[in-house]
Amino acid sequence: MLKLKKLFSVILLSSFTASASAGIVTFNDRGLFESYIGTFVVDNLDTASGSSSSDLSNDDYSWTMSDYACVNSSGCSYSGTNPFDEGSNDWVWTYGSGSFEMNFEITAFGLDFANPHNADTGEVGLEGFNSGIKANGSFFGVATDDGSTLNSIAYLQNTSYLGFDNVTYSTTVNGVGVSEPHTLAIFSLLLMGISLRRRKKA
Numbered sequence: 001m002l003k004l005k006k007l008f009s010v011i012l013l014s015s016f017t018a019s020a021s022a023g024i025v026t027f028n029d030r031g032l033f034e035s036y037i038g039t040f041v042v043d044n045l046d047t048a049s050g051s052s053s054s055d056l057s058n059d060d061y062s063w064t065m066s067d068y069a070c071v072n073s074s075g076c077s078y079s080g081t082n083p084f085d086e087g088s089n090d091w092v093w094t095y096g097s098g099s100f101e102m103n104f105e106i107t108a109f110g111l112d113f114a115n116p117h118n119a120d121t122g123e124v125g126l127e128g129f130n131s132g133i134k135a136n137g138s139f140f141g142v143a144t145d146d147g148s149t150l151n152s153i154a155y156l157q158n159t160s161y162l163g164f165d166n167v168t169y170s171t172t173v174n175g176v177g178v179s180e181p182h183t184l185a186i187f188s189l190l191l192m193g194i195s196l197r198r199r200k201k202a
Helices: 002-018 030-037 180-201
Strands: 024-027 041-043 061-063 067-070 091-094 098-106 108-114 124-126 138-144 150-157 162-170
Touching (some): 030 138, 030 162, 098 162
Antiparallel strands (some): 024 138, 061 098, 067 091, 091 162, 108 138
């Protein structure tokens, strides 16, 4: 019986430890991403007024990458059709990897991206996950599936140059259910209860 209790304790400990690590879902389709997260904010960077990120007035977040703010695509030559010319023409050209730093906790983050220097060759990574596609003017997003939150989003680009626009983020995620570690913990408690009940009857 003592060995059984120790086994249950180990299972419970490992279950709650596993649930502390965030589960991430990735999206290459903006429509599916927005449907999944429900409520969200889209920053089309139309507040750009100069040639650096400090000229982009957004109180929600900032980023650490070296950049150039392309106001109306001015000063930003583009190889091929510029996907950022639709709607607001303001976008950001980055020169390396870094991170987005949020001023509050979020549950989802995504953006439109492209390689302005050589179309159809850019690929972006967020939180260690790669987009897997290099089409000109693609979307990539990540969202937690267990209610956990993020406030720093790692940004990785596979080319020397990359552009991004329509930064999208949310503090809510729809359809969050009981994760597998929690299910395992509940099952362990149930087994322990049955075992103790049998012991009392004996």
